Amino acid sequence: MLRLECPNCGVRNTSEFRYGGEQNPRPTPSTEVADADWIRYLYERRNVMGVQIEWWYHRAGCGIWFLVERDRRSNIVARTWRWQPDGAAAAEGSHSP
C-alpha cells in the first residue's frame, strides 16, 4: 500500500499523506462517560491483526481527512471515503491524530 486513493484526488503516493491512526470515536459527553470507556478511548488502541478503519490526511494534496478500510496483514485497501455525519460508526469523530 504505497499508493492510496484520495477520495478527492485519486490514487497518489502515500508519501503525500499523513496517517491518522485507527478510527476511535470520542465518547460523549466526556464528563459522563464511564472511566473504563474513557481510558479505552484515550489510551487503548485496538491494533488489530486484520481489517481496520483508519484516518488519513492528504497533507501534500487537497487537505482532506478521509477514512480507509485496510487489511493490515496484506495492506490491501478495500475502500476509502470521506466521513459522513450519518455514518453511525463515526458519530463524534475520534482522538487519533
Add this chain to the structure above:
Amino acid sequence: MSGRRLPAQTGESLDRGQPLEFRFDGHSYQGFAGDTVASALTAAGVNVVSRSFKYHRPRGLLCCAGHCPNCLVQIGDEPSVRSCKRALEAGMDVQPQNAWPSLDNDLLSLTEAASRFMPVGFYYKTFHRPRLLWPAFEHVLRNAAGLGVIDENTPEGDYDKQYLHADVVVVGGGPAGVSAAVAAVDEGARVLLIDENPELGGHLRYSRPDAVAHARIVDGQQRLLQSGGTILNDTAVVGWYEDHWLSAVRGNRLFKIRAGAVVVASGAFETPSVFAGNDHPGIMLGTAVQRLLHLYGVVPGHRAVVVTANDTGWAVAADLLAAGVNVAAVADERPQLPVGTDIEALQAAGVTLLPGSTIAAARGKSGVEEVTLVAVDGSSGSHVVRCDFVALSTTWVPSAELAYMAGARSCYDDELAEMRLDNLPDGLFLAGRVAGPCSAEQEWLQGARAGAAAAGNTDDLPIAASQDVQATARSSALVAAPDVGGDKRFVCLCEDVTDVDIETAIAEGFDRIELLKRYSTVGMGPCQGRMCGLNGIRLCAQGTGKSVQDTGRTTGRPPVTPVALGVLAGQKMEPVQLSAVHDWHVDQGARMMVAGLWMRPEHYGDAAAEVRAMRQTVGLIDVSPLGKLQLTGPGVAAMLERLYVNNWQDLRRGRVRYGIMCNDEGVVLDDGVCARLSDEQWYVSTTSTGASGALEWMEWWRQSGWGDGVHITDLTETHAAFNLAGPQSRALLQTQTDRDLSNDRFPYMRARRADVAGVPCLLLRIGFTGELGYEIHCPAGYGRYLWQRLIDAGADFGLRPFGVEAQRVLRLEKAHFIVGQDTDALTDPISADAAWAVHLDKDCDFLGRRALTRIATDGPRQRLVGFRTGRRADSLLEGLQIVQSDDRGKPQIIGWVSSCRFSPTLQETIGLCWLPAALAERSEATFHIHVDGRLEPARVHHGPFYDAEGARLRG
C-alpha cells in the same frame, strides 16, 4: 602459452589499443581500457586479491559477477569496491583489504592458528566474559575486522535521485528480458528495461559467442528504443516495495521507479561447493572463468581442472581447451558422461574425464596447486591432479531476490536440486533462467509471454516445455563433497564459516535457519548469502534431518546489492521557508536560524541592545512564520468552543482573545490569539513551529463532525506578519495610517482593519513583549514594501529591528510560556499557570474538559513558575535540573529549568522552571539548580517580572 592475456576474443570488451597503468598493493601493473580491476589483476598474474575476514586466509577471485566478498578492494579513499565490477581507470591506486601489514605477509593470519579459540558463535562466547575486558576485546576486534578504511577527508560526493514511471519494468537485459521488453512495448506499454551491465545480452555476453543470439539482442534493443522504450544500463535494481515500487542505483544516482508491472528476468548465478580447502585462490566459478575468457581475454592459469554436475561445465572446459589452456581433468558428478561436441573435443585432446566424480580437496600455498578428485559414491580410488586453477560449475541459484521481496515463495525442486519460485504476487512475472533451466528458444518465448502479460495481454502465448533441458542443467545434489580430511571446508567465505561450524551450531540448538544464520553469521557478510545461502540451507536440512523445503530460507530484504549511504541520502538539501522580508534580514547582517520550517533572524548583532531599544522606544520583528488561519461561517464560534479551553461565544466583534488548545488528555497542543472580525469571520493565529500541526488538528475535527458551517483558509504562507512594539509604536504607526490609533478608538486586545502605507492590513493590538504594540498582518506580496516603509518611518522614532532572541527575552520578562519550550507532551494549562484561560463552566463539551476537571479538583503536582537570581548567572542554562536533599542528605531531582536568560531590563538572570506545587506556591522560596556539581540558588517569583500590572500594554 606464457602470459595469461589471450589474443583478441570475439565479443571482448577490451580496447587493446589503450593500455592503462595502475597500482595494486604497491606494485605497478598494466591493463586495457575495458578491463575491470579484477580482470586486469588476473592478467597481471595476481592470484591473491584479499584476506578473509576471520582467519585472514588468502583469497582470489571467485564469482567475477559482483556477488562474493573475495575481490573487495580499497581504491583510493573508497573502501569495499567490488573489483570484478569496477572498470579499470588509468592511475588507480588499488589496495587489498583485511591485510596487515601486507597482502603477502599478513600477521593476522596467525588467528587461524588460534582458531580453536574462535569457535562458531565466538562473538557471543569468547568475548562475553570477563565483562571488564570487553573494551579491550572490542578494540582488537575493531582493528581486525571491518572492510577497508574510511577517509574522513574525502570530499562529499554529488548524489541525486530520480523518479521514473513505467507500465512495465523489465529487470535483466539478457535474452528473456529483451524479449519481454519488446513484447511489452509491442502491446503499447511504456517500458523500462534495466540491466546491471554496461550493455545488454546477459549470459550471452560471457558465454561462447553465438552470432544468431547476439543479433537477436541487437535487433530487440533497436525495436525497443524505436518504440519509445527506455534502457538503463549499469543499473542495479536493489529493492522491491509494495505496489511495484522499485529502487535502483546507477553510480551516484538513486532511481525510484513506479511500475505498473514487473518482469523479473534476472537470470541465475553459480555458487561454490563445499570441500576441503575450497577457498584457495584459483578456485572459481565456471561462469567466472567464462567471463574472464570471453569478456576480457584472460585465463586465470595454465592448467585447469573443471568440476561440474551439468552441461555448463563441459562448455567451460571446451572453451578453455580451445583457448589453449591445458585442461588436466573434468569431473562430472553424474554417473554417465553426456554426449556432445564439447565432450568429443575434450576426449580427442586426451583430457582425463571422470564421470560420477567430484572434487574433495584442494591444496596449495598461496593458490591451488593440486586437487583430489573422488567418486561421488566412494566406490573407487581418488585421483590427485596438479593444476593452477579450478572451475566449479556445480550449482545454480536463481537471482530471485526481487521476487522474494515481492512475496514469492521458494520451493525446493529435489530433481533439479535448485530453488524454484511460486506464489508470485499480481503484476510480477518471471522469465528466463530465474524461473528454471531453459533453452535459448525457451528464454525468448518465456520473455515474450511474460512481457505481453505484464502489458495486460492475457492470451495464452506458446511456451516450450522445459523438460528436455532439466537433465542437462540440474545442480549438484551433493550437500558437501565426501570428507577426505585435510583443510577447512568453507560454507560462507564472507565470514569464514565452515561446515563444522554449522554442525556445531545445530548441535548447540540453533537449528532453525534464521537462528543458525544469526548465531553462526553464515550469510551475514558482504555477499548476503548469495554464495552460501543454498549450501547453508542444505547443511541445516542435513543436520536436522528435515527436507530442504521444510528448512525454509532466511528472509531477503532490500538492498539486493550494497548501496552507498550517500546514494540513499541524495542531495544535501533541506528545504526551508523564507519570509517576504528574508533578503532584508540577510542584507542587514542578521544571524539567521532555522525555526521549524522557517529561516528567522536570531538577532542583528546585539540582542541585548534590541531588547533595550524596544523597551525604550520602538522595535520591529518579523513574525511571518506565525500560523494564520481564517475561519468563516456561522459555526466558527461553536467549533472554537470545543477546540479551545477558553470561551468564544461571548467574544464581541473587533475583539481579540488569547486561547489555548488542548487534547483530551488535557495536554497543551498550541496557543495563540483569535480575533473575531465579524459575526462569522475569525482570524486565528497559532505558534510558528506548530502551525501545520495545529491546522491538521483543527481540520480533522472540522471534517469529522464538529465543522458544521465552518470553512478554514490557511493564510500562513500567503500573509506576512510584523510586530511593531514599544512606547513609540503608536506614534510611529499613526504616521502611516489614517485609522485613529488613539487608546479610546483602538484599545488593548482589539482588532482593526486599516490601510498602512497604502497596504490593506489587519492590526491586532496585543502584547507578547509587554509593551504597547501592534501585530500587523498583510498579504505577503506587500510584506517587503511595508516592512521598508516602517523601517524608514521609524528612523525618527529610534526604531530598531529585533530578532527571535530578543523576543524570547522580552516575553520571559513578562513570564509568558512558549508551547514546546516551557511545555511538553504532559503539560496541562492549569499546571502551566494558565488556569485563568480554562473555562470548565462552559456549556459545551470541549477537548480536555474531563482531564482538566480532574486536575482542577486534585490540584497539579508540578507547576510552571518564574524564578529570579538577583545576579547575572550565565552558568544557568535551559534544561538544568533543580535538586533538593532528601532526609538522608541525598540530592533528589525535583524540577528543571525550561527557560532562562539574562534580562537587560532587570539586570539579573531570570527564568521559568517546573517545581513541586507546594514549593512553587511559596513566593520568594529559595531552591537550588544543579550546575556541574555546584548548586546555584534561585528564588520563586510569581507573575510577570516586568510591569506586573500590565499598564504599559494598555496605555
